[in-house]
Amino acid sequence: MRIRTELGCSDAWICLCGNTPIDEGFYPCNREGEEIEPTPEEWTTHCYVCDRCGRIIQLDTLEVVGVRSNNTLTVDERKDIQPVVLHKTPRLQNPTGAVHQI
Numbered sequence: 368m369r370i371r372t373e374l375g376c377s378d379a380w381i382c383l384c385g386n387t388p389i390d391e392g393f394y395p396c397n398r399e400g401e402e403i404e405p406t407p408e409e410w411t412t413h414c415y416v417c418d419r420c421g422r423i424i425q426l427d428t429l430e431v432v433g434v435r436s437n438n439t440l441t442v443d444e445r446k447d448i449q450p451v452v453l454h455k456t457p458r459l460q461n462p463t464g465a466v467h468q469i
């Protein structure tokens with residue numbers, strides 16, 4: 368689930384709730400959706416939080432990657448959000464579940 372931007376203007380975000388930068392706006396946030404200072408040390412997520420609905424949006428992909436605890440989403444809206452694993456650790460899975468012994 369991604370947010371939209373105005374045509375020809377990738378900075379003009381339109382959240383799924385209808386919020387735009389000139390309404391409630393978007394603020395740099397951490398993984399929990401708490402507002403933080405956009406310094407390289409603090410701002411490691413490159414995420415913004417929508418100050419109307421509380422969705423957490425990834426800056427590069429415009430993907431909704433979560434919601435802060437103080438959000439206005441319904442249960443159904445929250446189901447559409449796929450939590451994005453920021454640091455993927457590849458894990459080999461054996462589909463049969465069988466244990467191979469050497």
Ligand SMILES: [Zn+2]
Pocket residue numbers: 382383384385386417418419420421422
């Ligand atoms: Zn929103």
